[in-house]
Amino acid sequence: MKKKLLLSFSLALMYGASLCAGNITVRAVKLPAEKVFAEIMKQSGKNFVYSAGLLDNMLVSVNIKDRPLNEALDQIFKDTDVSYKIRGNNVSLFRDKKKSKPQTKRKIVSGFVRESGSGEPLVGAVVRGTGNTAVTNVMGFYSISLPEGNNSLLVTYPGFSTVNTGIFNLTANRTLDVSMEQDGEVLDELVVHGSKNNSLAMESASVGVLNLNKGVIASTPVIFGESDVIKTLQLEPGVSAGVEGMAGMYVHGGNADENLYMLDNIPLYQVNHVGGLFSAFNTEAIRNVDFYKSSFPAKYDGRLSSYMDVHTKDGSLQEHHGSFRLGLTSGAFNIDGPIWKGHTSYSVALRRSWFDVLTIPGCAIYNSFSKDEKNNLGLAFSDFNAKINHRFSDRSSAHVMFYYGQDYLYVKQSYDMNKSEGYYDYLKNHLRWGNIVVSAGWNYVLSPKLFGEFTAAYTRYMSKLTHTDEDGEKENGKTTSFTYSELSSDNNINDWIFRGDFEWHPHDLHSINFGAYYTRHSFLPFRNRRTIASENMHETMTDKITTYHANEFNIYGSGDWAPSNSFRLNYGLHYSLFNIEGRTHQGLSPRISFKWSPTKDWAIKAGYSKTVQYVHQLIQRSISLPTDQWIPILGAQKPQTADKIAAGVYYSPETSLTFSVEGYWKWMNNLLEYADEYYILPPDIAWNEKMAIGKGTAKGIDFKVSKEFGKLSGHVSYSLLWADRQFPDKNHGKKFPARFDNRHKINVMVNWKINNKWDMNVSWTGMSGNRITLPTQCWVDPGLAPWHYGMTLATEVNNYRLPFYHRMDLSFTRYTKRGYWNFSLYNAYCNMNTIGVQRDYSWGSGDIVTPDNMKHVFKKIKLLPIIPSVSYTWIF
């Protein structure tokens, strides 16, 4: 297909030197009008002036040799409703009403656009017909209205060869499925190019929307070479990463819990592993990711800052294939293929870390040096994705998806003087936390204009921590006395979700999305159970905490109206009800955004979104721990809300290059954060007693230049941000900057396809440091507790900005016949960035403590040096 196009293009655009000034030579057969005009402009030296969209989807044929320009234009516009006027050096093109044909009846063509071979739906493929354009939805479905008679469709999708369906006679509504082939011969795992985002920037009405495919995620260099969707998003303007190395995401001055992470439209609560070092999303299981940071579709609500919907792979309907990856920290295996060729497919992806493979022998070696004392440590994470997809017919398909991710950590220490005699002490700590998602969905084309998706899902988050300590005495192998203490905490969330989502195309220029969903939440906040026991005593104390049940109901509707190619309006409304403990809260979230294109290369957009959040995560630290529990609003607490206005200007002189400037202003209300001195309250006290309620604002500008495909692709971005918070019960009620108020942030991401065997990726991030609370004054120890020098005097929150942060990551990919190697360097030039400040001592020489050899100092804590990693992926 690609070769054919190239050939026709080269033949068509042959021209010779003009014999006379103003004459041109051009030959084209059904080529896009814009390409032909580019050539004519080159030869004639004339400027062509026309309104945006006039030449969209126009395929032209012309055969002129050394003839005046007007003859060429007459031939080109012969059978169209376009006329021209030549004035001086300008040629104006316009729609000529006289030439317009009388209105004809229209029919609907609908169907699915899928990848040839695997049958995976292609989301966001552009389907162009006569005078109309449609975009495929998340299931690859499109619906387009066309005039009766002969028609053809031109289907484009980034990274895939353009498909022309050929001419078909349209007399009634019909279905037409399209299969598209990948462009080029690169391994399908690693296609990086694409202009989906260019299309989103220039054609959609939304501000701050991004689509990532698996290739982009896999090629972004990250720590330990563990590709990660959240770390890829961290390179986007307006997204702060939080603490170095972590898969945190703070969007436009928001908090970590204000992002809704979804797996095939089902919320996921636990989104990371190993304290946040890795995200819970296995790249091997991902098809693509939609990310919204400014304009939010009405379909989504429930979080204030961003929405990330991860679409998992459906699996190929034609053949089995998969891959096996082995890296420094984890291994991953995935396979997919048909169960029933052409009808049913499966996709399975498994990832597991293997830190414990190192710790087990490490502990064994350590333990071999001691007869009495044994230590064991295990730390691991794993996740498992599985999906079965079945097509009943061209109109109906269903899927079942399963996700299981968990982390565990155990520490066991035992001291046994003698196995059968004397003193012993056994200590066990065990942590286990994770998420399960099960969902089943049915997609049905109810009519050519109406597409429906029905989903039932169950999502469960659980964490359990257990600490046991037993010591005692043994005699002749029998325990004669012992003391046993146990503290266990468990926290879980169980959600049942039922939803129906619909897409309706009532009119050529208008599409409507609507739907409703119900969620039954059950929250069990951390419940502690404390036990002490001895040979003749056993006491247990369990917190009086019960499960809270909540009912959440959401209904939404949105419309996308494009009266002309230069204007598009997206509007919507999301209404939600949240009932808990006899109280019902409600939220009304209007959404509106528009796009105006003064010329084809420019787009100007603006929008407003309101979001409402009923559940939030209690986070005490910058690293993720299983105690970061999700809890609902309770008692007098009101739902958190955010009002956001955003505007953007986009310029795309060619489809692979996009310049954008997006500005936003966000007002957040009823924000919840830990109040001052919350840590004094017992851990099992009701969480709402520890919280402060306040507000915040965030404003900023994101600049970005991106080139999405070609030998050299990537993006450069700069973001400017101001974010602050204000809580009556925090910081004496005074306003303070948000922790991740990274004022300036620059990202550079470059992907260079050196040749067929080598790829190189470079990313560089530079940003104003995070803000921290740094107490400088101290006071004398009152001696009520074990002595410590210098009690900390409370100071203003986030009063110090850490030094400027910068880092470069590099990765090289070497393709082999069977797969590819990836070599990466995290923090390639080893700039150890400051992550915190510690009050400490600086020691001089000598052992005696005197003011001369021991100074009290502030110390910058610098964390990660250069970290090389390597992985190999075998593809079959």
Add this chain to the structure above:
Amino acid sequence: MKMRKFFRKYILPLILSLVLTSCFSDFEPDIKSKPVLCMISNIADGDSIRVSLTHTWRWSEGKYEPWDYSNWETEGFESELLVKNALVKLYVNDEYTETLKLAKRKGYGNIGSDSMVFRLWDDYPWTTTGYVYYIAEYIPKCGDKIRLEAESEEYGAAWAEVTVPQTVEIDSVDYTISNFDDRNTTLSEFYLFNMNLSVWFSDPGNETNYYMFETSSPGYFKGVDAEGIEYKESVYFSDVTDDPLFTEHVSAIDHVLAETSGYSLFSDRQISGKSYPLHVRLEGVSYQLDNRSAIPDAENSYIKFILYSISPSYYRHVISVWAANDGIVGSLGDVGLAEPVFAASNVSTGAGVVSASAKYEYKLYIRPLIDSMLKESQQ
């Protein structure tokens, strides 16, 4: 081969030098701060009110605290942190009572109320008024609402309020003894055993009450009996396991990641208005009498249980110190991975603690207990 040499000669040292770069570097943050008054006092029922007045200092100035151990032997040492020219006023039950006078004590020693004994701090019952302090003539009693106001020209004003809590009595102590081991010799008596105890008390339940609990033994005692026979007697125990209430401020994650067992403070949150037995297990309780022919006084050897009623400011401060130094948030805060934990203060400047306490002591005499054990074993 050339590549290897090049790698070994240039690349490897370069990588190593980068990787092994120090993770810490000293600096002085560009944050302006000024010292404020710090007021410290623990007020006990029936004891004089002593107030230590100092000022805060910037960490990097590294000042000596008034009782800095490196100056123990310097008699009359006066820390430069002391504020001696302030006006300190006492208000009792909202009425002005007196202006405190500056006092000075020479030499090292415990000068405060011993009601501030902290269980984990078993060497000395330290108090913190140091060598120079302000003292009032008024002797407070339970229920008094005490307000202290201080003003210094240099460091501004500070005030704090506290109510002296009511004493809560220990109603009774139940116990069981296990692993009783008689290791007597012809000259001396030596017994070793474990004890499980229930220390009963009744929470008044009128408002939130805070407690601290302590178990101690007198250790070594030297005496002469009624017949003039000299003897040495001792009671020790090697390990104490406390009630689950004492760990209510310790979460599982603190146990697991910070490996802390907490301090013996608790609130009545879970036992408000109830009679509750504090469970105490003593392991390796030993009683020794070096001279079998002596008849020691029954009240020489005992295990003492002290129930302190403490003010909220006392409780809050100690828990904050625990959270800062032993808890997971404080531990992570030290390395920049969590917000710092501040020492809780009820003084208007945020520096210092004005706390109050009242105590009740209960002694469980050991010698009669051993005698009854021996009697039981003979039967």
